[in-house]
């Protein structure tokens with residue numbers, strides 16, 4: 001759903017000194033810059049693409065305190081106190097978004113609405129009973145039983161209704177943040193790739209074209225940290241999630257947020273259809289898998305559509321299909337704060353799972369408090385350096401999975417020759433002791449790049465939906481020509497021609 005470009009100050013040329021430099025203009029980076037600018041700080045925000053974020057431009061924008069990892073699970077991993085802080089911080093984030101929308105008069109379709117959590121047909125509702133109790137212990141009072149979710153043609157059975165959740169148009173919201181930052185004197189620089197980040201009393205950010213920013217602090221809000229080689233990437237895993245947008249007659253489905261409980265789960269909401277006042281778009285997501293570890297994209301979209309038609313028979317044609325990546329922390333909570341094992345004045349925000357709208361807002365609030373030297377009771381729960389985990393199962397599972405990907409270094413390729421690759425597609429090919437990522441463009445010309453991820457050396461995989469090269473180890477992603485657009489890798493796949 002195309003939106004006009006967000007205005008900015010263009011690529012950075014020369015030297016700049018500010019109080020805080022933020023790298024990344026998704027919801028995390030822009031919220032942080034906005035709140036710092038409100039404190040009177042001089043901010044500069046850099047992005048190596050357009051302003052507005054990579055994943056933020058693909059989000060389905062449920063703005064909620066109903067977290068992907070259930071509260072009973074968060075209680076098990078972080079104790080009752082931890083679950084309380086998780087609930088309080090995500091609730092506060094919804095309120096913060098609403099306040100910013102009002103203060104800055106951002107026209108972004110923000111609205112409060114109910115959310116419904118239900119189990120798949122025939123499954124026990126025990127997990128809902130557990131969740132209701134855990135929510136109440138965590139301080140979420142606006143949750144209750146409903147006989148069924150308001151889906152006319154499909155009986156979900158008893159489910160939980162969460163009041164006062166929210167949704168908005170994510171690009172319109174971050175546009176509002178970006179405009180407000182510039183009104184307060186902040187600088188936004190698109191197409192400015194941060195190639196090196198150093199902390200210390202004066203932080204320094206070197207950019208690809210030789211420009212330099214010096215600052216009192218740097219906030220790395222690149223979704224997954226590009227300034228951290230190993231530590232943070234053992235604590236989270238990258239997952240691709242799929243979305244369809246289906247046309248429905250306006251008003252035919254009650255406006256609410258809908259989620260089921262399997263892993264992966266489905267998430268559903270309604271939004272206005274562009275240029276069609278009589279229609280709405282039902283946005284349905286799910287079918288997640290570990291990045292670079294599945295090649296059945298078409299089947300996943302088919303399954304999403306079947307799931308949707310069974311529950312919402314009034315839906316029409318599929319108007320949109322897309323996918324994106326979320327970072328899943330091994331213990332259910334994101335990481336916001338000082339970058340572990342780094343010099344002073346380097347902050348990160350990552351591991352936001354499918355709750356990046358509230359998590360990115362929490363990042364803005366928490367990092368602003370840390371920079372201003374204010375105490376914040378959320379600090380310990382979100383500390384990127386927190387240890388130990390109460391349960392290391394997920395940590396071990398993620399890292400064993402990563403280790404297994406390195407066997408790709410010695411296996412054969414997807415094809416033996418570029419002739420086997422259709423136009424507009426890519427494939428990995430063995431080339432002696434190494435592997436090549438080979439793309440055949442629309443004119444039939446072949447582009448060859450190294451298939452070895454510049455982060456820690458895994459072999460990338462071709463993603464047919466997004467026409468990207470995805471690394472199955474820690475989620476680095478490169479466009480069809482090998483240009484990096486998602487870390488932790490911070491450089492392109494080298495050309496092999």
Ligand SMILES: Cc1cc2nc3c(=O)[nH]c(=O)nc-3n(C[C@H](O)[C@H](O)[C@H](O)COP(=O)(O)OP(=O)(O)OC[C@H]3O[C@@H](n4cnc5c(N)ncnc54)[C@H](O)[C@@H]3O)c2cc1C
Nearest residue numbers: 024026027028048053055056059061062194324355356357
């Ligand atoms: C399909 C999908 C559905 C989702 N649905 C929901 C939902 O319903 N609710 C919810 O809360 N969350 C949801 N999420 C998660 C949420 O969208 C993300 O967690 C959130 O948008 C991440 O924001 P961010 O600011 O951290 O990162 P991004 O928006 O990815 O921004 C990071 C920015 O950093 C820039 N960058 C990277 N490297 C560099 C560099 N070296 N130099 C300069 N700039 C750089 C990138 O260009 C990018 O613009 C969803 C995600 C996906 C993919």
Ligand code: FES
Nearest residue numbers: 453455456471474
């Ligand atoms: S993302 Fe770590 S090796 Fe590729």
